[in-house]
Amino acid sequence: MPIDFTLSERDRGILQNVREEGLICRNYARYYDEHEEEFAPDVLPEAATFEPSFDVSAHPYDKRVDSGLPVISALASIGSTWGDYSVRMRRGGGGLGNAALSAAGTDEQKKKWGGLTLAMAITEPGCGSDPSKVQCTAVLDEASDEWVIDGEKIFVTTGCRADGVILWATVDKSAGRAGIKSFLVEKGTPGFVVAHKEKKLGIRADDTAAYVFTECRIPRENLLGLNEEVQTKGSGGFRGVMKTFNMTRPMVAAIGLGIAEAALDFTREELEKAGVVLEYGGSESSLSAPAARFIRLETLFEASKLATLRACWLAGEGQPNNTESSVSKAHAGTAVREICQGCIEMLGPMGISREHLLEKWLRDCRITDIYEGTGQIQRLIIARDLLGYTRADLK
Ligand SMILES: Cc1cc2nc3c(=O)[nH]c(=O)nc-3n(C[C@H](O)[C@H](O)[C@H](O)COP(=O)(O)OP(=O)(O)OC[C@H]3O[C@@H](n4cnc5c(N)ncnc54)[C@H](O)[C@@H]3O)c2cc1C
Missing domain, CATH: 2.40.110.10 (Butyryl-CoA Dehydrogenase, subunit A, domain 2)
Structure with a gap:
């Protein structure tokens, strides 16, 4: 079945809402980075008019034109962490435990604790x-x-x-x-x-x-x-709850990609201000060294985003995505670091100054390769799946 990531009017509306919320979150990014000890529940008063953007399921969905829930959720995650990952997380309802509850809980439990x-x-x-x-x-x-x-x-x-x-x-x-x-x-x-x-x-x-x-x-x-x-055979036991990671791993990848996209957008703007011409479609030899390097970082971003959307699309189609979800997370885990590090290197002092957010984005994106299974563990899963090894063969 061909994959089509064309956005519908509904999809674009959701992403526009996410972008506006992201811009508000970004105003608070440095403050909460420096005031980690503060824990005020009424954070982001001016964002109160926006519905939490991760709750894309609240939007009516037309299967013929709109992106399915996993794909639009990943795109919304990218858009929202483009604003600021942790401020957005602070504002949002629901946590990782909610994914486990919906995958493994009984109807009664979901109703009681949902x-x-x-x-x-x-x-x-x-x-x-x-x-x-x-x-x-x-x-x-x-x-x-x-x-x-x-x-x-x-x-x-x-x-x-x-x-x-x-x-x-x-x-x-x-x-x-x-x-x-x-x-x-x-x-x-x-x-x-x-x-x-x-x-x-x-x-x-x-x-x-x-x-x-x-x-x-x-x-x-x-x-x-x-x-x-x-508990033993179905969704509630070890294997069942591990399966929830097949959906949450691409989401972790998406979260990291939003941070990387913010770094790319900032760097593109600064390069253009400095007179660097970014020409797409030509040969690399016709580009200046900074333009060629920047476009390589953008390519890395696009490759990682497509791997992530593919893992999500498979989930939406009800197809197995164990390998693809690990591929998306392993790839994004290293790509987002390389992108943020590359942007810092290209902008020199501006990259490491706390007057800008690039140095923070490098710190924020590090988690992409740690939680929900480190990069090494994802590579083990991928190798087992591709080579037909069991857990006992390769650990
Ligand atoms: C900010 C943050 C938030 C987190 N949130 C949660 C959460 O909500 N819930 C939760 O349960 N956990 C959470 N974690 C924990 C996270 O999932 C673990 O840190 C992660 O699974 C790695 O475990 P570990 O730190 O014990 O490292 P270890 O398992 O001790 O691994 C150390 C190093 O060895 C490597 N390694 C381990 N085994 C192998 C192997 N077989 N082959 C090759 N390399 C290997 C690892 O990749 C890693 O680099 C969070 C962690 C952080 C930092």
Whole structure:
């Protein structure tokens, strides 16, 4: 089936709205980069008139002309992080945990918790790239019909702001992956403590928290997916929740690409002001050295964007996209760094001055290659898929 990324009138309207919101977010970019400790819920008062741009699902959709939800969501993510990634994140509702809830929760759970902003906590002090090493435990107390959670989680995105968390814990350490289940724990539950907020290299306006759970009791029905069959074979268990990454990885790529596009736009403007002529379509030898270098960075951006949209398009068509989603994230993870670094190099002192945002964009884009599986882990997944290796063959 041919892929067509032509934008419809609805698509263009959504992206225009996103761009206007992005311009507002950009006004706050430096402030929250430098005031990471501030955590005001009423951030961006003048953006209040815009609906949160990630909620593109709210727009009526005509299958014949409009881009499907995954593609328009990726384009909206690019547009919105073009404004400022972390200010936008701070403003938006919903978190990574909401994606897990919609993939793995029962209808009743989705109805009950769908309105909450949910963080997702997998990573622990001794468990990051290999989530099967989760040490956080969940023990069923049959007498009270409650799960008792004990353990620590680190690097929880939107962990301070979230209303609750989808957390991975093991019910049987000897069972490895099969013992890992997802649970929903709401803020305010006794035994659930937000231990601290991280101070970070970049994306400082969005909070990243560490959690501690000590004899934290939650109702039995807070096991995501609830019934045993869903947990072991279907969407609620380890494999099912891992599948949610097939959609969130291209979104992480898109988020990084928005930052890279901002860097390219700024650099293009400055190069043109300095008299550099960017001529497209000719041979590279007819271009000046800065023009040739800049156009190569733009090409890298376009290649990464197309890989990301392709992964999203496959998801929208209900086709498998495991390899493509890892390709999009692995490619964007390095491309966005190369682009931001290249722009800084081309603009010299202007690139590293805090009077402009380029140096911040380089710091902000670093996360693209870390969370939701590092670049190395994406390359392992791609190699396994292409070469037909199992996890045991190649790890
Ligand atoms: C700002 C931020 C936000 C985050 N948000 C969340 C969140 O919301 N929820 C959450 O659960 N986690 C989150 N994380 C954690 C993130 O997912 C992990 O940092 C990431 O998975 C890597 O794990 P690690 O840091 O433990 O590194 P490790 O797993 O210790 O890896 C260290 C290095 O070794 C490499 N490596 C590891 N295994 C292999 C291998 N088999 N082959 C080759 N190389 C390998 C890795 O690529 C990496 O470069 C966040 C992290 C950050 C920095």
